[in-house]
Structures are given as structure tokens and as C-alpha cells.
Amino acid sequence: MSDTAPGRRRFLQGMAATGAAMAIGPVTATATPIASPAVSPPPPVRTPMAALDLQGHVDLPGFRVADTPWRVSEDLTHPDGDLVLNDGARACVIGKRTEASYDESPQPYLGMTLAEIALADADRLADRLLARGEPDEREVRLAAPPVASKLDPENYYGRLPWTSFVGTPPCADTMPVYTSGSTRTYHPDQVFAALHDAAKVARRREGLLGGWLPAVHKVVPLDEGRWYDVIVFADVDATDRFVVQTWHRTALVEHGRFTHVAYGHSYPAYPPRRQPPDAAAFYAALLRFHDLWQGELHGMAAVHGGTPGWADMPRFAFARERVVRPDGTYPRYGAVDRDYAGNEYDGFQDTFTSSLHANLEWGRFAQATAVLDGYFTDFVQPDGMINMRGAETGQFGLTLSLLARYLGYTGDAALLRRHRGKIEATVALLGELHDESLRLAPDDPGHGLIHGWNESDACLFPDPMLWWKPYFANSAMAARGLGDLAACWTRIVPGADVSAWQRRATQLRDRVQASVRASVRHDLSPPYVPPLPGVTRTFREALKQEKPSEQQWPHRAYAELLQADVLPADLANLVIDAMRGHGATTLGVVANIGPVDPGSRDMLGFISHGYAQQLLRLGRIDEYILFLYAHRYHDHTPGSWTAGEVSDITGGMPLFCMPAQMTIPLVLRWAFVFDEGDTLWLGRAIPRAWMADHAPVGMTGAPTPWGMCSMSLRREGDVLHGEVQLPDRAVPGQVRLCLRTPPGKRVDTARRDGEPVRVTDGYVTLTGAPGQRVKVEALLV
Template identity: 50%
Template structure:
């Protein structure tokens, strides 16, 4: 049965998000919400339709004009945002040569964007390379369909691809507008999402200086089909800035008299229902308000994309449409579980996290802990254990974890058994005491997968993290098995010591910067290893180096100096692309690609190590170069030459993590809470509010609010739980020319060390933040 929303509750409530909203959830930062009609002026807007007492208007004087629903003293406003889907960037690549960028060991574009020693300019980051998907060819896609986005609902079991000219697999706008035929004519187009983040695709296709087409495509949220997604369409032809023809469609071409073009009122009623449906789906997300509104929209849209990607919103799928990513052989891929569980937990979406967790342990985990997937990834077993501990710390839901306690214990046992084997190696073996195994699932697809059954650093790093974290909560989950927790802690300490010892012994200090290969004993850099393998027409054990580095750093088990050595080595030896971990491959003259998923572990260590400018570069670069413009399809791997990336949901769920951590972040092994650690300096200068409400932590929900203006910065920290961290580190990344006169936290004067104020929160539920400045902030 289709999911139904309560329209009466929607109409009666003060906001859409008020429908059954849990405590602290608030409303999504930038979405459809009912406001007073007086706050939504429609004077001069075109009147489009009427239904159920609502009147629909649209500002058709501009391409991003709002659509407004008005009834009595209430109004619903759907905004528009458009981004260019074609290459309008000059000079190319910040004036650098693509060949030089691709061949260089250093990340030349990152170096240039960070050269000023301050936060990178988001617009400069955007202009560092052409947008994804603007310059693909059908020949280059081979048998892939050239879809550029998709629509769907939670309840359906599949999605519907949308192509550049706005057609789907069932409907073609060119039937009513012949000029829209084919995708080549849609090269010069802008795209965006209605309402900021709703999965309604808005396109502007310009076919001449005097004519453009305005298209809307979205899924019917009330359709009961088990698999098939029904779609609504609106196409308007504008000549000289004036609408001259409008056509509506529903799923298929008309077949009169039985199947007719929908009426205007039917279309807008469906659009109204659509807005209410999706707002209801993300109502439990932590409320977010930041000056860069698009980042908040990307967070909400990522969760919407996940619900569309997963059949019934729960069953795992790696991608959509294309067999190689939607096929069932991918469903048990561990990254689908861990990326989803992590993102949903960080944003307070506990019901979704529980559903995802329960589904995976019910349907993809055997009683012995092995997963129903062709190529298990050794580090992901450890990450899974860590996230199960985080799930308990955030939700307190011991019942779900006890239900799966046997499988959880055996997941940990997979790693303990492999650890025992590692200790049986000869003492002079380069990988003594380190866990062997596949690091990457695709290793199993090759004729001889034993080439990659090796002691990669990330295998051991995440085993340490997983054991240590699950051990903390195991006495509550399975009190009769406390001895297991003691064993896991012992092993974690032993394995961590061996990992650090062996890693230090494998630092290539003869290189600049120093470099660590992906496994002990390797003498070549990954680029050298790839070159040698190509020359000998062989494969290399250093394949998928990007996963090793990102996961090793993500696990947070290395001393900071060693972690920074790894970061420097990755960035300095061909391992990043505009600040994001590269999809490490043989050096060539035409391609240097970003890794859209997994790579967030590298970013997390940048944050931990205080490399905030690099963290912000990662965030902006992922936003602009691992996503298609405007409608934000995240690529698993995305080039910087305009090719069309393959979508995968773990890549889509990266931005939510990055945005959450820049505001609220927890230390792994100490009772320290970091607040505002990567807030861009310009956000304080903007004078606009910076606020997250109800961010889950292991000490309970936390609110952070900050705002600059005049000669002060003010705000507050609110703790909603019973527990408190031992200390809080608050970062005040003010513009560098700002001088601080005094800072008071909770009424007490504190000192600033660099950008950081450290204080003990005590038992206070709310602490005020008062910063006095030597000169006023000049707000934008």
C-alpha cells in the first residue's frame, strides 16, 4: 500500500514539519512550510490554478520565480535555485594545464586554492573545473543510458530516470514541443530542485537568445504501484521572457479518450501533496540554519535521495537504473550500510537508522557474522561495530542490539580470528601482527584475488576502532558476555601498538613529503606500482589505495603526528584531486578523478588534526565537483573534465556528514566535544545566524547557536541530556583581521588560544556565549 500523509494535519499545523515531529527535531532548514499569507506577496504573479480553496501563483517574470499556494491567511512558498549545467568557466582550471594537473604528484589545484593561507573561496573552488556531466558522449557511456537524474518515492521499489531534455522512460516533452527533441539541444541548460531540496527537477533549457523552456518533473507520491514510478510533468515555452504555451503530463503520452492530459488543477494539487509528503519524510532531521543555504538543502536532499534509492525506503541499493549498480548482487555491500547508518545517526534520524540496521542484520548477516555479499571488506566489519556502538550511545535502543547480539559478537569474532592468524606469522614478516584480508570488495572479481589478501593498514585500524567502541557498550547489550569486551579491549591495545610500530617503520622519509605505502613492506609509491604493473601487464597489490588511506585515517587510531604524515603523503604523491581523495589510478594526461564515497574518512582526520582550511576545501570541492550542478547527483567517482559520473548513495550521504562535523563533532577516545570546529570565517562576517538544533552526541542532544554582528558575537550552547562532556572546545573562527577583547561562556571569562576556547560545561543545561570585539564586523 502507498504511504499516505495526513493532509488535514498538514493544513491545520503551523508548519509542515509539525506533523508528529519528535522532540528537538525542529523543521528542516530550507523547505516547504506554511507561513502567513501576508509574508508571501503575490502581487504581479501569474494566477495558475485553484483547488480545495487554494489559489496557485507563480512569479513568471524571472526564471527562478517562486510558486506560491495561498488559502485564507496561509501560504506555501516553493522557491527555485538554478545552477549552470554547461561549462561557462574561464580561465580553465584556474589557468593551469589539465595535463599538468593530472600528471603532477602534488594536487596543483588544491595548492592554488589554499595558497593565500585562509579559508578557500567557495566560488573559486567551483571554478577550479568544469561541472560534472556537461561534456559526456553516448559513445563514452557505452551501454549506459544517458540519464542525469531520477525521481521516485519512498514506497515504490524502483526509480524513474530523467534525461537532459526532461524526458523519462515513459513521457517525452518533445511531443508538445518538438524543439526539445534529443539531448544535444539541452546542452545549454540550468537545473535545480524545487523548494531548495525537494526531489522535483526544475530545468531551464535555452534554445535561442529569445526562447527557453521551463520544465518541472516529479514523482506522484500517491501512486500505489509496487515498482513503477508515476511522474508529473509541466513544460512552459517562454518567448522574449513571456510564457506562450504550457503543457502538462502524467507518466505517459495521452491516449484519448481514456487517457487525457491532466488538468492544471490536478497538476498543482499533486505538487502540493508532493511538498507535504517529502517534508513529512525528513521531519525528524536536526534543524539547521547556516548562511550558505544550499549546504543545508544538500543535507535534506541526500536523505530524500536515500529514501528514493532504497525500495520502500529501507532495502539497500547501491545505485539506481543501471544494472551494475542497482543489481541485487550489490545489495549487501557494507558501505551502503555504514554510510547510511552514520549519516542518519548524525542528523537524528533514528527511525531510519534502526530500519537500516535491522534490515541488514536480518537479511544480509548470517548467524556466524559473515555477510551476504560477494566480497566482504575487512575494515568495514570494524566500522560496522563502531557504528553499532554509536547507535546505542545516541538512541539507547538496547532492544534492537540485543536481538542481533549473536551476530554482532560473531562479526567481532571474524576479526579476532584473523588477528590470531596474524600473530602466527614469523616475527620477521613485514605484516606480523597485522590483519590480512581484502580491503576492497572488487578484489574478489579478479582471476587471482589472493593478490589483495594482504595486511593493508585499514584492516587493522578499523579492527582496533570497532573492538574498542563495541567493548564500551557490550556489558549493557550482553551482560552475560562481559569477558568478550575485556578481550576486545586487550586486542585493540595490542593491535594498535603493532600497527603504529610497523607504520612508523614503513615511512619513506627519503621522499618529499614523506610517504607511507598502502601495506607494510611495499617499496614503491602507488603511482610507481601502477606504472610497473602497466609495463609488465600485471595487476598490483596496491590497487584501491584510496580506500586504504581514507579508512586508516577515519579509524582515528594513529598518533596525530603519524596521521599528519599520512595526509601529507597522500596529498603530495597523487592521492587527492582538488582537495578530495582521488580515485587513485595510473597517472595519465587526461584524468584525475575524485572519490565521492569512502573519502569522508580523510576529511574527518583533517578536522581532527586542525587542518580546517583543507577540510573546507574538501567540503566545497565535493559539493561542486562530486555532484552534478543544481540537482546534486553524487558520483561514486567523478572526473574533472565534465564526464557523467555513476551515482551511488554512499557518495550522496557524504555532505551530511561533513556539514554536521563542521558544527558538532566528538573526540573518539576522550570526553571532549568540539563545537564550531570548521565554521567558515566568512559566516561570522555575514552577520547571519549559524545554528544546529538537536545534534545527537553520546552525552545527549546538543544545540549550538552563533551569530556575529556589530562589535560582538553572541550565541549559546544547550545540552538536552543528563550527561555532559568533560570539556568543550569551541572554535571561534572569526575573520583574521578581527581582534577579540573578551569572551564569556556561561557568564565566566575565558581565554582564547588561537581560534579555540576550552571550557568545562559543568551541569549547566544552557551556556551563553558572549564575544566582545575590538572593531565591528562589517556584515554583508
């Protein structure tokens, strides 16, 4: 469902007549969305007053909670000063951190022209950023204009280009927040006319209160010591089903104090019935908002360390998912605009698989359970088909693989047993498609490879069967899913015979490997690997000469092929090299591939984590870190972190989609904790630059197939300290702690609990009893 030039909106308009004539088969009865299981709320997050220094804070109007008075103070000496609410003994400290929403680069595109980058087969930005090894984070950030830094409504078909939105889990809709801080129903520029000045607002900074809370914070600088400060968040006390009620504070700050401040709630005043709220109501609502969201995200895994923002991005992504999904769990692909908040997208497979995967990796098992149960209840039909316009064949296999991961992480066989019939029907569907391919002539390039749509949008065209083809990803994902599910199915259905599943998984894996190897074009440099067998043109050539082309959307086919991990290392490396060398990556992230255009080279915000995952498996760590940096800085709006389905590198505003928001949580988690077969890697892709400032870097409470584990690295002078809590159950293979040294340093010797330990390729192998804490010290030279 990815975007292609000249834009998804035009494409959909052109397909309107086709879509109106389409029909969908029988569907299952719709179930009520399943809420997360009720649990006792955690105590609110508070800081003892004795630990705070409020010198320089400005006192603001307070409020009362029951019989307790609360004081409010704020550091207004700079835009990112803390806002503190306290009851005299304990404080709710709400930090601020904003990022520039305009282009700060002194040399856009690293000195190259956009046309040079767009027309080149090779990913020239990635090549330049990787020339010295691990990329520099700041250099990556400045390599292209940030998302939403150059907004022109004409490029968005007349819609107002919002950069964020707010909402609550119970509400079934969201409220966009525009560049000035206005919403659809409340306009701060009615009080502060300067916020209607597009030139002023274009130089804004944006962020989120508390680092990750779904509360918008905007700063519009005026001159030294003077700025407009805008805060918007959703009212968590509102009970409206579809109407998002909002709280607003807009202030002019001048030299450390408010000289004008206005508070608002949802709508402009209509005296005498509707009056603006007072400060006390606003700050009391902010406290309730803070405590609700702290409770919503309580108990998930956490990362610490790194440059500012990284630890907050996963929390914000999961908070945003709860905002986007009605009742917090019912699926939505997008928000705000009909594309993609329409019900026709609710059953999109990527929304399900990205959510299930990310929530599992961060230990959000209650949300994962609700997402899985709701999807199989509402969107998987008894015959295994999905209640959505166009199925993506590879996603059926990925679904089976993630069901196995769900069982391995949660042990919840009962839920999978409840959906046994639909799961077995999904397996049967893949088997029928495979059997059909086996009936082809042995010399047919598609013999033994599953045929089917790889991209959902194929179904919108006049002749969708043009894309009913044997893309390698279809069979690779099926092999992965069938193999993973077969390995655990007897825990769900004791005594079940899964030998046929295992044989089919092996047969598909072998056929994919043989067909990919036979399809490599070694006459090109680097060698070219097509997305399907039997084609002679590269995808760039095909998209230029064939209209339409069966090689459309090759980005999905490549990303899923790599994520399935069925290729030996030499072939997987060939695929990645071919992608980087023939136009399938942008800034080291999977590109959104369309006809070559000198004015654009787009980045794919969702799906692309499969490519990153294979980089990690292959030990291509510098490229993995480039992906991590580039996705954050060039697929997310700065500070407000709205992720685009497809983002250009010219500063435009893309369409938001929820699966894109889940990419950073996945890729960041794997940088710290990643299981590969029977091996558990710890710290494999932590950027070396993060180890230079002596602050601890690590992850706590990370789920694995063998239980929870934690890891941390900390540099003190020329000694690198590592601490690991091993998983709750024995790892059948190895636990490997990667000693990520600061730039310019390497490990000389290492000790584990005081005893010498061997360092192999930058890692140490750890053994010990389940749950044991292990300490490692490495001498750096």
C-alpha cells in the first residue's frame, strides 16, 4: 500500500471507478473490540521535592486535587524548561525537548544536487555517509531537509498539512494539530495573530511533553528571549465516542515570564454559556493526562542512554498506537484523513503484523493479545482469507511466523487454540497456492514458487492478475511461517502431525534459494537480483518501459524476502548489494520505488524493517545504524515524530500510517537485544558514538524466546563495563554480549566476573544459570 509518484491521492482518484465495481467475499461477524485486560493501575510517577531544584522557576496558578493544594512552576528561561506540578511533598515533572522543524543544513544533500541523487542507480547519500565506517548521527540528520520543513498545500491536494494529532484510547477518532498549533475546532491565532504568519511559524520547533507523552509542544521563536509557546493535548476525562476534546495553552514568553497567556478547551468561547477555562482547570487536566499515559505504558521494556530522544521514541509509538486504534485496540492504518483512516484499510495485514511484532518485542503482551484476538476475530475469515480488499501473499506467511513468536513469548496456547480453525485454513491456503505452482511445467520460472499479489494495491488496477506472479517473497515468507509454526504447533494441538508443513517449508526454502541463485545477473555491477524469476530487465528499466510493469512495488518484495531469512549469507548479501546499487534504497533505507524522477527519491517508512533485520543478521552494523538514524530523521516529523508511509527527501509532508510508526521500536529494540536462531545477541548494533560520553547504555526487561533479560554497557576511562541479566530460561545456543567500543578504541583484554574471557569478533560468550547476573570488564586501548 505504498505511495508512488505523482502521488497516492491522484492514484486513488484514478482508481475510483474500479474500486466502486469491486466486491468482497463473505465476511465473519464483527466482534466487539477487545480492551486490554484490567490491571491495577501503577502508582503515579512522582519525584520527591527534596530531589528538585526549582530555583529560577516561575510560579503559575495552582489547583486542588480533592483537599490537597497543588502548586505549578515552570522554567521559562529557555523553551525546553521543565514544567513541575507538586503537592508539597512529591512532584510530577514534565520535561520538554523540541527539535527544529526547518532545514538547518548548511550544505543540503552533502553537496550533491537532488537530481544527481535521484537519477543515480547507487544510493549516493548512503555511500557518502558510510565512507568512513559508522555514520555520524548529526551528518545523517542534515543530509536532507527534514520531513514537513517545506509545506505547500498545493502538494497535498488542498488539504491542510497537519504535522501531528492527539486523541485518547477510548475515542474512535483523532484530532489533527496544524503547524501553528490550531486544531479543527480551536485556533490560537485568534488570540495571537502572529501565529497566522506562515513565515514565523515555518521557523518553529516541535516536541512532545514529557519526552514521549502524546501532547504536542510547539515553540515559535521571535527574537532573543522571546517566543510563542503552544501546548495541545487530548482530554482524557472526555467520554465522547467520536469527538476529540482538547486542552490548549498558548503563551507569549518574554525574558523568563508570561506576558500574555490564553487557556482553551476544544472550542472558542461563546459567552455566557461557554467561557475559556482557567489555569487551574488546565493544569489539573494535565496532571490527569500525565498519570493516565504513564499507566498506559507501564511495564514495557525500556532503553536508556544514547543521544536525546531515542529512549522516548518507542514509548511514543505505542502511545500513538493506542490513540489511533479505537478503544486502543481496533486496527486503523492511518489517522485524520480518509486516506488512511477509512474502514477499507482496517484489515490491512501490515497494520496487524507490525503491531503484533513490535508489541511482543517490547513486552506489551496485553496489547499484543488484544491485537491478535481482534484481528483473527474480525478480519480473518473461516477459509483463511482476510476481510480486506487485496491480500498480500507474503503477509500470510509472516502472520504464521508471528503466531509462533507470540506463543514463544507469552506461552498463551489457549488463544491460538481458540483460532485454530482459521490458522489451519491460512496454512491450507498457502498449501493450495504452492500445489498450483507445482503443476506448472518444470522449466517454467515460476514452478514451485507461490504465485499471488505481493502488494495490496495490485487489486485496484483494471487487470490485477498482471501482478499474480511468483515473487520470491511470497514463497520465502511461506517457508518461514510454515517452519516456525510447525516447530511449536504440538504445544497448541498435542499430537498433531506437522510433518507435511515441515516438508513444504523445506521444499519452498530450497526452491527459493535455487531460483534466486539462478536469477542473478552477474553481467551487471553490482550483480542484480530481481524480485521474481524469469525477468530480464532491472526494475528501473521495467518501470520505464512497461506500463504497467509486473515489477511494480519491488521494495516490498525485497524487504519481505530479506525478513524471511531463508537465503544463505552469500545470497542475502547479494540482494542487499543489488538494492543499494540499483536504486532500491534511499539514505540507507528501503526506497519507495517508482519511475525515475530527477525531482524525487523517496524513502519507505513501513515494511522496511525487514531489510534492516537482515543487515543485522549479516553483521552489516554500520549500514544498520545508518538505517536507524535515517529513518528517525527523514521519515518522522522533527520532535513530534509523525511517521510517513512514504517520505520524500525534499521536506514535504507524507501521509501518516501506523505501521511506519512501529519501525523505530523494532529496529531500536534489535540494536540492543536480538535473537537469531538459538543465539541471543546483546548490544550488537549500539552506535559506538553512544559509548563516548561515559553514560550507561542498555535495555531492561526485554522479552526473548527464553524469558526476560537486561543488558547495559558503561565506559569509565579506558574500561568498558558490561552487565547482563541472563534470560529466565536456558538459551539453547549462545548468549553473546557485543563490546561496542567508543570510536578510536578497541578491546585489549576482558574479564567476566574477574576471570579472563575470550573476545571473538568484538563479543564475549556468556554462560550461567537462568536469571543470573553477569559482569564483564574490558580494557580499552
